[in-house]
Amino acid sequence: MSLNPSYPQAIHPLVERINRAAQRCTSAGGSLRFESDIVRRDLVAAAEQLLMAARSPEENVFAIAQQPAQNAALRCAIALGIADALPADGSPRSVDDIASSTGADRSLLSRILRACASTSLLSEPSELYYAHNAVSRTLLSPANRALLTLMFDYNGRAVVALPEFLQARKWQDPGSYTDCSFMLGCRTHLPMWEYRDRDETCRQVFDLGMQSEIVAALSTGKASGPFPFGEELADNNNYNNNNLQDDDTLTIVDLGGGRGQALQEIREEHPQLSAARFVLMDLGPVIENALAAGLPSWIEPVVGSFFEPLPVRDARVYYLRRCLHNWDDAACRTILRNVAAAMDATRSRLLVTDMVVDDTHAAREMAWEDLNMMTIGGVERTERHWHTLLAESGFRVHRIWRNSATEHATIDARLK
Structure with a gap:
Protein backbone atom coordinates (compact mmCIF):
# COMPACT_ATOMS: atom_id res chain seq x y z
CA MET A 1 0.00 0.00 0.00
CA SER A 2 1.40 3.36 -1.00
CA LEU A 3 1.10 6.14 1.55
CA ASN A 4 0.07 9.45 0.02
CA PRO A 5 0.35 12.83 1.74
CA SER A 6 -2.76 13.94 3.57
CA TYR A 7 -2.74 17.43 2.05
CA PRO A 8 -0.35 17.48 -0.91
CA GLN A 9 -1.58 20.86 -2.15
CA ALA A 10 -0.55 22.50 1.15
CA ILE A 11 3.06 21.32 1.18
CA HIS A 12 4.68 23.97 -1.06
CA PRO A 13 2.79 26.94 0.49
CA LEU A 14 3.79 25.74 3.95
CA VAL A 15 7.44 25.39 2.93
CA GLU A 16 7.34 28.97 1.62
CA ARG A 17 5.73 30.14 4.86
CA ILE A 18 8.47 28.44 6.89
CA ASN A 19 11.15 30.05 4.73
CA ARG A 20 9.59 33.48 5.22
CA ALA A 21 9.52 32.99 9.00
CA ALA A 22 13.13 31.76 8.98
CA GLN A 23 14.20 34.95 7.19
CA ARG A 24 12.78 36.95 10.07
CA CYS A 25 15.24 35.61 12.62
CA THR A 26 18.92 36.29 13.12
CA SER A 27 21.78 34.32 14.62
CA ALA A 28 23.95 36.10 17.16
CA GLY A 29 26.30 34.76 19.81
CA GLY A 30 25.27 31.20 19.17
CA SER A 31 21.57 31.90 19.72
CA LEU A 32 18.68 32.45 17.34
CA ARG A 33 16.54 35.55 17.74
CA PHE A 34 13.15 36.08 16.13
CA GLU A 35 11.75 39.49 15.30
CA SER A 36 8.92 38.70 17.71
CA ASP A 37 7.35 35.78 19.49
CA ILE A 38 4.51 35.95 16.96
CA VAL A 39 7.01 35.11 14.22
CA ARG A 40 8.36 32.19 16.23
CA ARG A 41 4.89 30.84 16.91
CA ASP A 42 3.97 31.14 13.24
CA LEU A 43 7.05 29.10 12.34
CA VAL A 44 6.07 26.41 14.84
CA ALA A 45 2.51 26.30 13.54
CA ALA A 46 3.65 26.08 9.91
CA ALA A 47 6.15 23.32 10.71
CA GLU A 48 3.51 21.27 12.49
CA GLN A 49 1.06 21.77 9.64
CA LEU A 50 3.73 20.70 7.17
CA LEU A 51 4.25 17.51 9.11
CA MET A 52 0.53 16.80 9.01
CA ALA A 53 0.34 17.61 5.31
CA ALA A 54 3.30 15.40 4.33
CA ARG A 55 2.27 12.42 6.43
CA SER A 56 -0.34 10.03 5.12
CA PRO A 57 -3.74 10.00 6.84
CA GLU A 58 -2.82 6.66 8.40
CA GLU A 59 0.45 8.04 9.77
CA ASN A 60 -1.32 11.06 11.23
CA VAL A 61 -3.90 8.96 13.05
CA PHE A 62 -1.22 6.61 14.35
CA ALA A 63 0.92 9.51 15.57
CA ILE A 64 -2.02 10.79 17.61
CA ALA A 65 -2.74 7.34 19.01
CA GLN A 66 0.91 6.87 20.06
CA GLN A 67 0.92 9.82 22.44
CA PRO A 68 0.02 7.87 25.61
CA ALA A 69 3.21 5.83 25.20
CA GLN A 70 5.24 9.03 24.78
CA ASN A 71 3.65 10.41 27.94
CA ALA A 72 4.50 7.22 29.81
CA ALA A 73 8.15 7.48 28.78
CA LEU A 74 8.27 11.05 30.10
CA ARG A 75 6.62 10.06 33.38
CA CYS A 76 9.07 7.16 33.82
CA ALA A 77 11.98 9.54 33.27
CA ILE A 78 10.64 11.85 35.97
CA ALA A 79 10.03 9.02 38.42
CA LEU A 80 13.54 7.64 37.86
CA GLY A 81 15.15 11.06 38.33
CA ILE A 82 16.86 10.90 34.94
CA ALA A 83 17.32 14.68 34.76
CA ASP A 84 19.40 14.66 37.94
CA ALA A 85 21.29 11.53 36.89
CA LEU A 86 22.68 13.19 33.74
CA PRO A 87 25.55 15.72 33.80
CA ALA A 88 24.10 19.21 33.62
CA ASP A 89 26.80 20.34 31.16
CA GLY A 90 25.44 18.01 28.48
CA SER A 91 28.27 15.48 28.54
CA PRO A 92 27.09 11.90 27.91
CA ARG A 93 26.64 9.20 30.51
CA SER A 94 26.38 5.48 29.91
CA VAL A 95 23.29 3.40 30.58
CA ASP A 96 25.37 1.36 33.05
CA ASP A 97 26.21 4.47 35.08
CA ILE A 98 22.64 5.77 34.97
CA ALA A 99 21.35 2.36 36.07
CA SER A 100 23.80 2.39 38.95
CA SER A 101 22.73 5.82 40.17
CA THR A 102 18.98 5.23 39.76
CA GLY A 103 18.87 1.62 40.90
CA ALA A 104 16.93 0.60 37.78
CA ASP A 105 17.49 -2.59 35.83
CA ARG A 106 19.88 -1.89 32.96
CA SER A 107 17.76 -3.53 30.25
CA LEU A 108 14.54 -1.89 31.44
CA LEU A 109 16.23 1.50 31.75
CA SER A 110 17.69 1.22 28.26
CA ARG A 111 14.24 0.77 26.75
CA ILE A 112 12.84 3.77 28.62
CA LEU A 113 15.75 6.02 27.64
CA ARG A 114 15.49 4.89 24.03
CA ALA A 115 11.82 5.89 24.00
CA CYS A 116 12.68 9.29 25.48
CA ALA A 117 15.42 9.90 22.91
CA SER A 118 13.08 8.96 20.06
CA THR A 119 10.99 12.07 20.82
CA SER A 120 14.05 14.29 21.46
CA LEU A 121 13.39 14.36 25.18
CA LEU A 122 17.03 13.26 25.58
CA SER A 123 20.09 13.26 23.34
CA GLU A 124 21.65 9.94 22.29
CA PRO A 125 25.21 10.80 21.17
CA SER A 126 26.23 7.14 20.80
CA GLU A 127 24.97 3.66 21.47
CA LEU A 128 23.90 3.24 25.12
CA TYR A 129 24.97 6.78 26.01
CA TYR A 130 22.54 9.60 26.81
CA ALA A 131 22.87 13.29 27.56
CA HIS A 132 20.88 16.40 28.40
CA ASN A 133 19.52 18.65 25.69
CA ALA A 134 17.44 21.83 25.82
CA VAL A 135 14.21 19.87 26.28
CA SER A 136 15.41 17.56 29.05
CA ARG A 137 16.88 20.47 31.01
CA THR A 138 13.34 21.68 31.67
CA LEU A 139 13.06 18.62 33.94
CA LEU A 140 15.77 20.02 36.23
CA SER A 141 13.10 22.33 37.65
CA PRO A 142 11.18 20.70 40.55
CA ALA A 143 8.12 22.82 39.68
CA ASN A 144 8.17 21.63 36.07
CA ARG A 145 8.49 18.02 37.17
CA ALA A 146 5.59 18.48 39.57
CA LEU A 147 3.35 19.95 36.87
CA LEU A 148 4.07 17.10 34.46
CA THR A 149 3.51 14.57 37.26
CA LEU A 150 0.18 16.20 38.02
CA MET A 151 -0.78 16.02 34.35
CA PHE A 152 0.05 12.30 34.13
CA ASP A 153 -0.93 10.91 37.53
CA TYR A 154 -4.20 12.80 37.91
CA ASN A 155 -5.33 14.60 34.75
CA GLY A 156 -3.97 11.81 32.57
CA ARG A 157 -5.95 9.10 34.31
CA ALA A 158 -9.06 11.25 34.08
CA VAL A 159 -8.59 11.84 30.35
CA VAL A 160 -8.06 8.13 29.65
CA ALA A 161 -11.34 7.44 31.50
CA LEU A 162 -13.25 10.11 29.56
CA PRO A 163 -14.55 7.92 26.68
CA GLU A 164 -15.84 5.28 29.12
CA PHE A 165 -17.41 7.98 31.30
CA LEU A 166 -19.18 9.75 28.43
CA GLN A 167 -20.34 6.52 26.82
CA ALA A 168 -21.96 5.47 30.11
CA ARG A 169 -23.89 8.76 29.96
CA LYS A 170 -24.96 7.92 26.39
CA TRP A 171 -23.04 10.98 25.14
CA GLN A 172 -25.70 13.33 26.49
CA ASP A 173 -23.70 15.52 28.89
CA PRO A 174 -20.10 15.97 30.10
CA GLY A 175 -20.90 15.36 33.74
CA SER A 176 -20.40 17.85 36.53
CA TYR A 177 -17.98 18.77 39.25
CA THR A 178 -19.43 16.14 41.59
CA ASP A 179 -19.83 13.48 38.88
CA CYS A 180 -16.90 13.52 36.46
CA SER A 181 -14.37 11.30 34.73
CA PHE A 182 -11.67 12.40 37.18
CA MET A 183 -13.53 10.43 39.84
CA LEU A 184 -13.71 7.39 37.56
CA GLY A 185 -10.09 7.55 36.40
CA CYS A 186 -8.65 8.17 39.87
CA ARG A 187 -11.03 5.69 41.51
CA THR A 188 -12.34 8.12 44.07
CA HIS A 189 -15.71 9.33 45.28
CA LEU A 190 -14.26 12.83 45.71
CA PRO A 191 -14.25 15.62 43.10
CA MET A 192 -10.90 17.09 42.08
CA TRP A 193 -10.46 19.85 44.64
CA GLU A 194 -11.70 17.82 47.62
CA TYR A 195 -9.42 14.98 46.50
CA ARG A 196 -6.46 17.35 46.32
CA ASP A 197 -7.15 18.75 49.77
CA ARG A 198 -7.37 15.31 51.38
CA ASP A 199 -4.52 13.62 49.52
CA GLU A 200 -1.26 15.11 50.78
CA THR A 201 0.79 13.87 47.82
CA CYS A 202 -1.65 15.37 45.32
CA ARG A 203 -1.76 18.66 47.22
CA GLN A 204 2.01 18.99 47.31
CA VAL A 205 2.35 18.12 43.62
CA PHE A 206 -0.40 20.57 42.71
CA ASP A 207 0.96 23.47 44.78
CA LEU A 208 4.47 23.04 43.39
CA GLY A 209 3.27 22.41 39.84
CA MET A 210 1.30 25.66 39.77
CA GLN A 211 4.61 27.48 40.22
CA SER A 212 5.96 25.96 37.02
CA GLU A 213 7.36 28.21 34.31
CA ILE A 214 5.32 26.12 31.86
CA VAL A 215 2.12 27.52 33.38
CA ALA A 216 3.52 31.07 33.27
CA ALA A 217 4.46 30.62 29.60
CA MET A 366 -6.92 24.97 23.51
CA ALA A 367 -9.23 22.25 22.22
CA TRP A 368 -7.31 19.56 24.07
CA GLU A 369 -7.16 21.59 27.25
CA ASP A 370 -10.95 21.88 27.12
CA LEU A 371 -11.16 18.08 27.28
CA ASN A 372 -8.77 18.13 30.24
Whole structure:
Protein backbone atom coordinates (compact mmCIF):
# COMPACT_ATOMS: atom_id res chain seq x y z
CA MET A 1 0.00 0.00 0.00
CA SER A 2 1.40 3.36 -1.00
CA LEU A 3 1.10 6.14 1.55
CA ASN A 4 0.07 9.45 0.02
CA PRO A 5 0.35 12.83 1.74
CA SER A 6 -2.76 13.94 3.57
CA TYR A 7 -2.74 17.43 2.05
CA PRO A 8 -0.35 17.48 -0.91
CA GLN A 9 -1.58 20.86 -2.15
CA ALA A 10 -0.55 22.50 1.15
CA ILE A 11 3.06 21.32 1.18
CA HIS A 12 4.68 23.97 -1.06
CA PRO A 13 2.79 26.94 0.49
CA LEU A 14 3.79 25.74 3.95
CA VAL A 15 7.44 25.39 2.93
CA GLU A 16 7.34 28.97 1.62
CA ARG A 17 5.73 30.14 4.86
CA ILE A 18 8.47 28.44 6.89
CA ASN A 19 11.15 30.05 4.73
CA ARG A 20 9.59 33.48 5.22
CA ALA A 21 9.52 32.99 9.00
CA ALA A 22 13.13 31.76 8.98
CA GLN A 23 14.20 34.95 7.19
CA ARG A 24 12.78 36.95 10.07
CA CYS A 25 15.24 35.61 12.62
CA THR A 26 18.92 36.29 13.12
CA SER A 27 21.78 34.32 14.62
CA ALA A 28 23.95 36.10 17.16
CA GLY A 29 26.30 34.76 19.81
CA GLY A 30 25.27 31.20 19.17
CA SER A 31 21.57 31.90 19.72
CA LEU A 32 18.68 32.45 17.34
CA ARG A 33 16.54 35.55 17.74
CA PHE A 34 13.15 36.08 16.13
CA GLU A 35 11.75 39.49 15.30
CA SER A 36 8.92 38.70 17.71
CA ASP A 37 7.35 35.78 19.49
CA ILE A 38 4.51 35.95 16.96
CA VAL A 39 7.01 35.11 14.22
CA ARG A 40 8.36 32.19 16.23
CA ARG A 41 4.89 30.84 16.91
CA ASP A 42 3.97 31.14 13.24
CA LEU A 43 7.05 29.10 12.34
CA VAL A 44 6.07 26.41 14.84
CA ALA A 45 2.51 26.30 13.54
CA ALA A 46 3.65 26.08 9.91
CA ALA A 47 6.15 23.32 10.71
CA GLU A 48 3.51 21.27 12.49
CA GLN A 49 1.06 21.77 9.64
CA LEU A 50 3.73 20.70 7.17
CA LEU A 51 4.25 17.51 9.11
CA MET A 52 0.53 16.80 9.01
CA ALA A 53 0.34 17.61 5.31
CA ALA A 54 3.30 15.40 4.33
CA ARG A 55 2.27 12.42 6.43
CA SER A 56 -0.34 10.03 5.12
CA PRO A 57 -3.74 10.00 6.84
CA GLU A 58 -2.82 6.66 8.40
CA GLU A 59 0.45 8.04 9.77
CA ASN A 60 -1.32 11.06 11.23
CA VAL A 61 -3.90 8.96 13.05
CA PHE A 62 -1.22 6.61 14.35
CA ALA A 63 0.92 9.51 15.57
CA ILE A 64 -2.02 10.79 17.61
CA ALA A 65 -2.74 7.34 19.01
CA GLN A 66 0.91 6.87 20.06
CA GLN A 67 0.92 9.82 22.44
CA PRO A 68 0.02 7.87 25.61
CA ALA A 69 3.21 5.83 25.20
CA GLN A 70 5.24 9.03 24.78
CA ASN A 71 3.65 10.41 27.94
CA ALA A 72 4.50 7.22 29.81
CA ALA A 73 8.15 7.48 28.78
CA LEU A 74 8.27 11.05 30.10
CA ARG A 75 6.62 10.06 33.38
CA CYS A 76 9.07 7.16 33.82
CA ALA A 77 11.98 9.54 33.27
CA ILE A 78 10.64 11.85 35.97
CA ALA A 79 10.03 9.02 38.42
CA LEU A 80 13.54 7.64 37.86
CA GLY A 81 15.15 11.06 38.33
CA ILE A 82 16.86 10.90 34.94
CA ALA A 83 17.32 14.68 34.76
CA ASP A 84 19.40 14.66 37.94
CA ALA A 85 21.29 11.53 36.89
CA LEU A 86 22.68 13.19 33.74
CA PRO A 87 25.55 15.72 33.80
CA ALA A 88 24.10 19.21 33.62
CA ASP A 89 26.80 20.34 31.16
CA GLY A 90 25.44 18.01 28.48
CA SER A 91 28.27 15.48 28.54
CA PRO A 92 27.09 11.90 27.91
CA ARG A 93 26.64 9.20 30.51
CA SER A 94 26.38 5.48 29.91
CA VAL A 95 23.29 3.40 30.58
CA ASP A 96 25.37 1.36 33.05
CA ASP A 97 26.21 4.47 35.08
CA ILE A 98 22.64 5.77 34.97
CA ALA A 99 21.35 2.36 36.07
CA SER A 100 23.80 2.39 38.95
CA SER A 101 22.73 5.82 40.17
CA THR A 102 18.98 5.23 39.76
CA GLY A 103 18.87 1.62 40.90
CA ALA A 104 16.93 0.60 37.78
CA ASP A 105 17.49 -2.59 35.83
CA ARG A 106 19.88 -1.89 32.96
CA SER A 107 17.76 -3.53 30.25
CA LEU A 108 14.54 -1.89 31.44
CA LEU A 109 16.23 1.50 31.75
CA SER A 110 17.69 1.22 28.26
CA ARG A 111 14.24 0.77 26.75
CA ILE A 112 12.84 3.77 28.62
CA LEU A 113 15.75 6.02 27.64
CA ARG A 114 15.49 4.89 24.03
CA ALA A 115 11.82 5.89 24.00
CA CYS A 116 12.68 9.29 25.48
CA ALA A 117 15.42 9.90 22.91
CA SER A 118 13.08 8.96 20.06
CA THR A 119 10.99 12.07 20.82
CA SER A 120 14.05 14.29 21.46
CA LEU A 121 13.39 14.36 25.18
CA LEU A 122 17.03 13.26 25.58
CA SER A 123 20.09 13.26 23.34
CA GLU A 124 21.65 9.94 22.29
CA PRO A 125 25.21 10.80 21.17
CA SER A 126 26.23 7.14 20.80
CA GLU A 127 24.97 3.66 21.47
CA LEU A 128 23.90 3.24 25.12
CA TYR A 129 24.97 6.78 26.01
CA TYR A 130 22.54 9.60 26.81
CA ALA A 131 22.87 13.29 27.56
CA HIS A 132 20.88 16.40 28.40
CA ASN A 133 19.52 18.65 25.69
CA ALA A 134 17.44 21.83 25.82
CA VAL A 135 14.21 19.87 26.28
CA SER A 136 15.41 17.56 29.05
CA ARG A 137 16.88 20.47 31.01
CA THR A 138 13.34 21.68 31.67
CA LEU A 139 13.06 18.62 33.94
CA LEU A 140 15.77 20.02 36.23
CA SER A 141 13.10 22.33 37.65
CA PRO A 142 11.18 20.70 40.55
CA ALA A 143 8.12 22.82 39.68
CA ASN A 144 8.17 21.63 36.07
CA ARG A 145 8.49 18.02 37.17
CA ALA A 146 5.59 18.48 39.57
CA LEU A 147 3.35 19.95 36.87
CA LEU A 148 4.07 17.10 34.46
CA THR A 149 3.51 14.57 37.26
CA LEU A 150 0.18 16.20 38.02
CA MET A 151 -0.78 16.02 34.35
CA PHE A 152 0.05 12.30 34.13
CA ASP A 153 -0.93 10.91 37.53
CA TYR A 154 -4.20 12.80 37.91
CA ASN A 155 -5.33 14.60 34.75
CA GLY A 156 -3.97 11.81 32.57
CA ARG A 157 -5.95 9.10 34.31
CA ALA A 158 -9.06 11.25 34.08
CA VAL A 159 -8.59 11.84 30.35
CA VAL A 160 -8.06 8.13 29.65
CA ALA A 161 -11.34 7.44 31.50
CA LEU A 162 -13.25 10.11 29.56
CA PRO A 163 -14.55 7.92 26.68
CA GLU A 164 -15.84 5.28 29.12
CA PHE A 165 -17.41 7.98 31.30
CA LEU A 166 -19.18 9.75 28.43
CA GLN A 167 -20.34 6.52 26.82
CA ALA A 168 -21.96 5.47 30.11
CA ARG A 169 -23.89 8.76 29.96
CA LYS A 170 -24.96 7.92 26.39
CA TRP A 171 -23.04 10.98 25.14
CA GLN A 172 -25.70 13.33 26.49
CA ASP A 173 -23.70 15.52 28.89
CA PRO A 174 -20.10 15.97 30.10
CA GLY A 175 -20.90 15.36 33.74
CA SER A 176 -20.40 17.85 36.53
CA TYR A 177 -17.98 18.77 39.25
CA THR A 178 -19.43 16.14 41.59
CA ASP A 179 -19.83 13.48 38.88
CA CYS A 180 -16.90 13.52 36.46
CA SER A 181 -14.37 11.30 34.73
CA PHE A 182 -11.67 12.40 37.18
CA MET A 183 -13.53 10.43 39.84
CA LEU A 184 -13.71 7.39 37.56
CA GLY A 185 -10.09 7.55 36.40
CA CYS A 186 -8.65 8.17 39.87
CA ARG A 187 -11.03 5.69 41.51
CA THR A 188 -12.34 8.12 44.07
CA HIS A 189 -15.71 9.33 45.28
CA LEU A 190 -14.26 12.83 45.71
CA PRO A 191 -14.25 15.62 43.10
CA MET A 192 -10.90 17.09 42.08
CA TRP A 193 -10.46 19.85 44.64
CA GLU A 194 -11.70 17.82 47.62
CA TYR A 195 -9.42 14.98 46.50
CA ARG A 196 -6.46 17.35 46.32
CA ASP A 197 -7.15 18.75 49.77
CA ARG A 198 -7.37 15.31 51.38
CA ASP A 199 -4.52 13.62 49.52
CA GLU A 200 -1.26 15.11 50.78
CA THR A 201 0.79 13.87 47.82
CA CYS A 202 -1.65 15.37 45.32
CA ARG A 203 -1.76 18.66 47.22
CA GLN A 204 2.01 18.99 47.31
CA VAL A 205 2.35 18.12 43.62
CA PHE A 206 -0.40 20.57 42.71
CA ASP A 207 0.96 23.47 44.78
CA LEU A 208 4.47 23.04 43.39
CA GLY A 209 3.27 22.41 39.84
CA MET A 210 1.30 25.66 39.77
CA GLN A 211 4.61 27.48 40.22
CA SER A 212 5.96 25.96 37.02
CA GLU A 213 7.36 28.21 34.31
CA ILE A 214 5.32 26.12 31.86
CA VAL A 215 2.12 27.52 33.38
CA ALA A 216 3.52 31.07 33.27
CA ALA A 217 4.46 30.62 29.60
CA LEU A 218 0.77 30.25 28.77
CA SER A 219 0.22 33.72 30.19
CA THR A 220 2.86 35.40 28.02
CA GLY A 221 5.42 34.38 30.64
CA LYS A 222 3.58 36.26 33.40
CA ALA A 223 1.39 34.94 36.17
CA SER A 224 -0.78 38.05 35.81
CA GLY A 225 -1.45 37.56 32.11
CA PRO A 226 -1.39 40.12 29.27
CA PHE A 227 -3.40 42.93 30.89
CA PRO A 228 -1.39 46.20 31.19
CA PHE A 229 -2.28 46.96 34.80
CA GLY A 230 -0.15 50.06 35.16
CA GLU A 231 -1.27 51.78 31.97
CA GLU A 232 -4.94 50.93 32.48
CA LEU A 233 -5.31 51.55 36.20
CA ALA A 234 -2.87 54.31 37.14
CA ASP A 235 -4.56 57.69 37.38
CA ASN A 236 -2.00 60.48 37.09
CA ASN A 237 -3.99 62.58 39.51
CA ASN A 238 -4.26 59.96 42.21
CA TYR A 239 -2.11 56.88 41.89
CA ASN A 240 1.40 58.02 40.97
CA ASN A 241 2.05 59.31 44.46
CA ASN A 242 1.63 58.20 48.02
CA ASN A 243 -0.75 60.98 49.06
CA LEU A 244 -3.98 59.06 48.59
CA GLN A 245 -7.24 59.68 50.35
CA ASP A 246 -8.95 56.55 51.66
CA ASP A 247 -11.81 56.92 49.18
CA ASP A 248 -9.38 57.21 46.27
CA THR A 249 -7.21 54.19 47.03
CA LEU A 250 -7.01 51.83 44.11
CA THR A 251 -7.98 48.41 45.43
CA ILE A 252 -7.16 45.23 43.50
CA VAL A 253 -8.77 42.07 44.86
CA ASP A 254 -7.34 38.77 43.63
CA LEU A 255 -10.16 36.27 44.11
CA GLY A 256 -8.92 32.73 44.70
CA GLY A 257 -5.40 34.07 44.32
CA GLY A 258 -3.51 31.25 46.05
CA ARG A 259 -0.25 32.51 47.50
CA GLY A 260 -0.50 35.97 46.00
CA GLN A 261 2.04 35.45 43.22
CA ALA A 262 0.01 37.42 40.69
CA LEU A 263 -0.34 40.43 43.02
CA GLN A 264 3.40 40.37 43.67
CA GLU A 265 4.11 40.37 39.96
CA ILE A 266 1.64 43.18 39.27
CA ARG A 267 3.23 45.44 41.89
CA GLU A 268 6.76 44.60 40.77
CA GLU A 269 6.10 45.21 37.08
CA HIS A 270 3.92 48.28 37.57
CA PRO A 271 5.61 50.49 40.20
CA GLN A 272 3.11 53.28 39.46
CA LEU A 273 0.61 51.14 41.41
CA SER A 274 2.82 50.80 44.50
CA ALA A 275 0.43 52.91 46.58
CA ALA A 276 -2.54 50.71 45.71
CA ARG A 277 -4.26 48.36 48.14
CA PHE A 278 -3.63 44.72 47.20
CA VAL A 279 -6.08 42.19 48.64
CA LEU A 280 -5.70 38.42 48.45
CA MET A 281 -8.97 36.56 49.04
CA ASP A 282 -9.07 32.78 49.30
CA LEU A 283 -10.25 29.98 51.56
CA GLY A 284 -8.90 29.84 55.11
CA PRO A 285 -6.39 27.00 54.63
CA VAL A 286 -5.03 28.65 51.47
CA ILE A 287 -4.54 31.96 53.26
CA GLU A 288 -2.80 30.15 56.11
CA ASN A 289 -0.43 28.51 53.64
CA ALA A 290 0.23 31.85 51.95
CA LEU A 291 1.12 33.47 55.28
CA ALA A 292 3.33 30.54 56.23
CA ALA A 293 5.11 30.84 52.89
CA GLY A 294 5.94 34.50 53.58
CA LEU A 295 3.12 36.58 52.10
CA PRO A 296 4.42 40.17 51.77
CA SER A 297 3.11 42.55 54.41
CA TRP A 298 1.70 44.90 51.78
CA ILE A 299 -0.77 42.21 50.64
CA GLU A 300 -3.90 42.18 52.76
CA PRO A 301 -5.12 38.60 53.34
CA VAL A 302 -8.88 38.09 53.47
CA VAL A 303 -10.62 34.78 54.09
CA GLY A 304 -13.60 34.23 51.84
CA SER A 305 -15.18 32.15 49.11
CA PHE A 306 -16.31 33.49 45.76
CA PHE A 307 -19.33 31.19 46.07
CA GLU A 308 -20.54 33.45 48.85
CA PRO A 309 -21.06 37.25 49.10
CA LEU A 310 -17.66 38.93 48.87
CA PRO A 311 -16.30 40.58 52.03
CA VAL A 312 -14.54 43.36 50.07
CA ARG A 313 -16.91 45.74 48.30
CA ASP A 314 -16.52 48.59 45.80
CA ALA A 315 -12.97 47.69 44.80
CA ARG A 316 -11.65 49.16 41.58
CA VAL A 317 -10.61 45.71 40.30
CA TYR A 318 -11.87 42.22 41.01
CA TYR A 319 -9.49 39.71 39.49
CA LEU A 320 -10.28 36.08 38.64
CA ARG A 321 -7.12 34.41 37.37
CA ARG A 322 -7.43 30.91 35.93
CA CYS A 323 -10.38 30.13 38.18
CA LEU A 324 -13.55 30.07 36.09
CA HIS A 325 -12.34 27.34 33.74
CA ASN A 326 -12.54 24.96 36.71
CA TRP A 327 -16.31 25.31 36.90
CA ASP A 328 -19.36 24.75 34.73
CA ASP A 329 -21.63 27.60 33.68
CA ALA A 330 -24.03 27.27 36.61
CA ALA A 331 -21.21 27.55 39.15
CA CYS A 332 -19.62 30.41 37.22
CA ARG A 333 -22.88 32.35 37.21
CA THR A 334 -22.93 32.10 41.01
CA ILE A 335 -19.36 33.35 41.23
CA LEU A 336 -19.87 36.17 38.75
CA ARG A 337 -23.11 37.37 40.32
CA ASN A 338 -21.40 37.52 43.72
CA VAL A 339 -18.69 39.67 42.14
CA ALA A 340 -21.27 41.87 40.43
CA ALA A 341 -23.08 42.42 43.73
CA ALA A 342 -19.84 43.67 45.32
CA MET A 343 -18.88 46.05 42.50
CA ASP A 344 -19.37 49.79 42.28
CA ALA A 345 -21.59 50.44 39.28
CA THR A 346 -19.33 53.09 37.74
CA ARG A 347 -15.79 52.56 39.05
CA SER A 348 -15.33 48.79 39.38
CA ARG A 349 -14.23 46.39 36.70
CA LEU A 350 -13.85 42.62 36.55
CA LEU A 351 -10.72 41.12 35.03
CA VAL A 352 -10.82 37.46 34.04
CA THR A 353 -7.55 35.84 32.94
CA ASP A 354 -8.36 32.54 31.30
CA MET A 355 -8.27 30.77 27.97
CA VAL A 356 -10.37 32.33 25.22
CA VAL A 357 -10.76 29.67 22.55
CA ASP A 358 -11.29 30.88 19.00
CA ASP A 359 -14.88 30.40 17.83
CA THR A 360 -13.63 28.61 14.71
CA HIS A 361 -10.39 26.77 13.88
CA ALA A 362 -9.48 26.51 17.56
CA ALA A 363 -5.82 25.94 18.34
CA ARG A 364 -5.05 22.32 19.16
CA GLU A 365 -3.69 23.18 22.60
CA MET A 366 -6.92 24.97 23.51
CA ALA A 367 -9.23 22.25 22.22
CA TRP A 368 -7.31 19.56 24.07
CA GLU A 369 -7.16 21.59 27.25
CA ASP A 370 -10.95 21.88 27.12
CA LEU A 371 -11.16 18.08 27.28
CA ASN A 372 -8.77 18.13 30.24
CA MET A 373 -11.08 20.55 32.02
CA MET A 374 -14.12 18.46 31.08
CA THR A 375 -12.71 15.65 33.22
CA ILE A 376 -13.18 17.74 36.39
CA GLY A 377 -16.43 19.43 35.37
CA GLY A 378 -14.80 22.57 33.95
CA VAL A 379 -14.78 24.30 30.56
CA GLU A 380 -12.33 26.21 28.37
CA ARG A 381 -14.69 28.71 26.77
CA THR A 382 -14.83 30.22 23.31
CA GLU A 383 -15.07 33.97 22.88
CA ARG A 384 -18.77 33.64 22.07
CA HIS A 385 -19.27 31.49 25.18
CA TRP A 386 -17.57 34.10 27.37
CA HIS A 387 -19.80 36.88 26.02
CA THR A 388 -22.90 34.80 26.75
CA LEU A 389 -21.83 33.72 30.24
CA LEU A 390 -20.86 37.22 31.30
CA ALA A 391 -24.05 38.72 29.88
CA GLU A 392 -26.14 36.19 31.81
CA SER A 393 -24.33 37.25 34.97
CA GLY A 394 -24.84 41.00 34.61
CA PHE A 395 -21.69 42.00 32.69
CA ARG A 396 -20.69 43.32 29.30
CA VAL A 397 -17.31 42.65 27.72
CA HIS A 398 -15.40 45.91 27.44
CA ARG A 399 -12.25 44.48 25.84
CA ILE A 400 -10.30 41.24 25.52
CA TRP A 401 -6.54 41.50 25.89
CA ARG A 402 -4.64 38.66 24.21
CA ASN A 403 -1.32 38.10 22.48
CA SER A 404 -1.96 34.82 20.68
CA ALA A 405 -4.52 32.07 20.26
CA THR A 406 -2.63 29.69 22.56
CA GLU A 407 -2.02 31.96 25.57
CA HIS A 408 -4.22 33.08 28.39
CA ALA A 409 -6.20 36.19 27.59
CA THR A 410 -7.62 38.79 29.99
CA ILE A 411 -11.24 39.84 29.65
CA ASP A 412 -12.06 43.33 30.92
CA ALA A 413 -15.74 43.27 31.87
CA ARG A 414 -17.96 45.97 33.32
CA LEU A 415 -21.45 45.92 34.81
CA LYS A 416 -24.22 46.39 32.30
